[in-house]
Amino acid sequence: MKIKKCLFPVAGYGTRFLPATKSMPKEMLPVVNKPIVQYGVEEAVEAGLTDMAFITGRGKRAITDHFDISYELENEIAGTSKEAYLAGVRELMEKTTCTYTRQKKMMGLGHAILCGETLIGNDPFAVVLADDLCLNNGDDGVLTQMVKLYNQFRCSIVAIMEVPEDQVDKYGVIAGDALKDDLYRVTNMVEKPHKDDAPSNLAVIGRYILTPDIFDILRNTKPGKNGEIQLTDALLEQAKNGCVMAYKFKGKRFDCGSVEGFVQATNYCYENIYLKEHS
Numbered sequence: 241m242k243i244k245k246c247l248f249p250v251a252g253y254g255t256r257f258l259p260a261t262k263s264m265p266k267e268m269l270p271v272v273n274k275p276i277v278q279y280g281v282e283e284a285v286e287a288g289l290t291d292m293a294f295i296t297g298r299g300k301r302a303i304t305d306h307f308d309i310s311y312e313l314e315n316e317i318a319g320t321s322k323e324a325y326l327a328g329v330r331e332l333m334e335k336t337t338c339t340y341t342r343q344k345k346m347m348g349l350g351h352a353i354l355c356g357e358t359l360i361g362n363d364p365f366a367v368v369l370a371d372d373l374c375l376n377n378g379d380d381g382v383l384t385q386m387v388k389l390y391n392q393f394r395c396s397i398v399a400i401m402e403v404p405e406d407q408v409d410k411y412g413v414i415a416g417d418a419l420k421d422d423l424y425r426v427t428n429m430v431e432k433p434h435k436d437d438a439p440s441n442l443a444v445i446g447r448y449i450l451t452p453d454i455f456d457i458l459r460n461t462k463p464g465k466n467g468e469i470q471l472t473d474a475l476l477e478q479a480k481n482g483c484v485m486a487y488k489f490k491g492k493r494f495d496c497g498s499v500e501g502f503v504q505a506t507n508y509c510y511e512n513i514y515l516k517e518h519s
Contacts, residue, residue, distance in 0.1 A: 246291070252297075348464075390449045412475075494508065
């Protein structure tokens with residue numbers, strides 16, 4: 241079965257960007273001239289995915305509005321050069337179907353994904369955490385790389401990268417048996433471990449492909465780190481009873497959930513994408 245669906249957990253409060261996120265979703269913060277979430281949808285479309293499922297929350301209507309027609313605005317700029325600015329998002333709207341549901345309580349990433357079960361059904365699906373902006377300089381995007389792997393292995397896959405040992409406590413961290421230089425079969429996963437307890441320095445970033453049995457596992461996953469339902473714990477259970485692959489992706493990843501990473505992403509996109517498109 242081909243992967244067609246992509247889940248976007250976008251219900252978080254974005255407290256690291258206050259006061260900006262007091263009245264706007266962090267996913268709508270612009271990296272140059274596009275909101276962070278649009279980059280994620282573009283990556284999914286590039287990978288051949290067409291059904292975008294958003295797990296939203298209170299105060300997130302701007303995301304819904306962004307992927308919809310704005311009659312007043314579009315009428316105002318019709319026939320002018322400014323219409324070109326909307327070409328990218330219009331193309332996404334034509335190529336995708338967007339559905340939405342709310343996460344009523346902030347109970348962790350695992351809980352957010354479980355909230356998406358009614359939108360996903362019994363199909364394999366991708367997950368994009370829009371905070372993680374991933375770019376690959378015109379080559380295959382991270383999701384495209386992962387979809388190709390899924391077509392080969394037909395199991396859940398997580399994207400990983402090496403991080404300094406003093407930063408492992410910010411991530412889920414895996415241990416695994418190396419199948420190739422960039423591919424591991426997961427044997428252990430720990431959510432935000434102390435550096436002395438980390439099984440490696442291979443950290444999971446915000447790109448996943450999940451098989452639908454993850455929903456039953458999440459339903460039976462007890463709250464873990466910080467009292468939240470952790471996707472890491474469910475994936476470890478899936479790995480023990482089946483197979484989960486970890487893939488060291490090709491490309492750059494920016495942590496747009498932090499101010500420093502957001503600024504780095506903005507500078508990179510301005511210099512390497514925006515200027516080239518407008519030269």
